[in-house]
Amino acid sequence: MKTIHFLFKDKNKTPWISLGILLFLFLVPVSSYSQTEAESKEVEISVEEIKEKPDYSSLPKNPRKATILSAILPGAGQVYNNKAWKAPLIYAGFMADIYFINFNNKRYQTFRTALFAFDDGDRSQFPSLNREALVRNVDYWRQNRDSTILLLLAIYALNLVDANVDAHLSGFDISDDIAMKIEPNVGTFAASGTSMGLTLKFQFK
Template identity: 50%
Template sequence: MLLCCLCAMQRGLAQEQGQVTIIETDTLPKPASQNVKNPKKAVLLSLIVPGAGQVYNEKVWKLPLLYGGVATAVYFLEFNNRRYQEFLIALEIVREGVEPSPFPNLNEDGIIRNVNYWRRNRDAMYMVFGAIYALGAVDAFVDAHLSSFDVSDDLSLRLEPSVQPTLASSSAIGIAIKINF
């Protein structure tokens, strides 16, 4: 508070004398322009090629996580689709009745249940794949936005007078310690 009053008085005296002084009130350093990333560009790159947004944001360590998720989703998508196709062919064979069933322990209803089960799992894996793909784009967008934040080790500690209300409708006067991260 006292510092603000001193700055205002100094500015007033300088203006009276015809001088203009610029007082820098922001002590935090400005981020370098090359470190600030464009969020739109990061999302566009990530949507074109999964992981390209992370490379643009210089977060290459996230690539194995993203590609591991994509590879896992593709593997299970292919597995569920293969099983769905097997039971679909078995259903056609059972309905025609020309050949013996490839699944002798299952009747037609059991095969239909399996066809529906594996189709449902395959379709769910399409959604999981889409969610992982979208998560990569959202991660690139958020990282690009956060690139302009100051993450320096400059911490400040201030002691300020404090007035705290008490229960008995009076107030207590003390000193507050404020830490800025």
């Protein structure tokens, strides 16, 4: 009786064991295939992410070189691009901005010192101003100084952008072979009248 019960249990387990083996054989190739496919996708993505360096050999001026020159010495990139007349403008902007940085900083330091003196009981520097007015002046001149410092950085950045753009445009054809003309144009607008206008013509010789 025990032997019959044991065989009956084995017969119940056999379908589950077979099903487990089939699932294992089915899932292993799928998982290996998905892993292989994922690796191939990673290789494709990594290949696509590799970007070629820009080729500036066809341009008379190298934008990278012009930008580096202007980064080392502002205006040098403009001289390299044969736009030396821009260099004095850049330095004039630097000099004017540095002047206003010093001016605003001096005013800031003056009112800051007066505010500290006011807190110590000395009101001789600006007798007509109370503490709130001194605080407003301190904040005002500090903001002006900080703004002019940011403007100095903007002038430097503009110097780099200008050198880079000029170098990119060095290959742009602006010779006499290209002409532009603006001529009057009279045409029929409707059956009852005519229209007047201007015609813009580009001529390539």
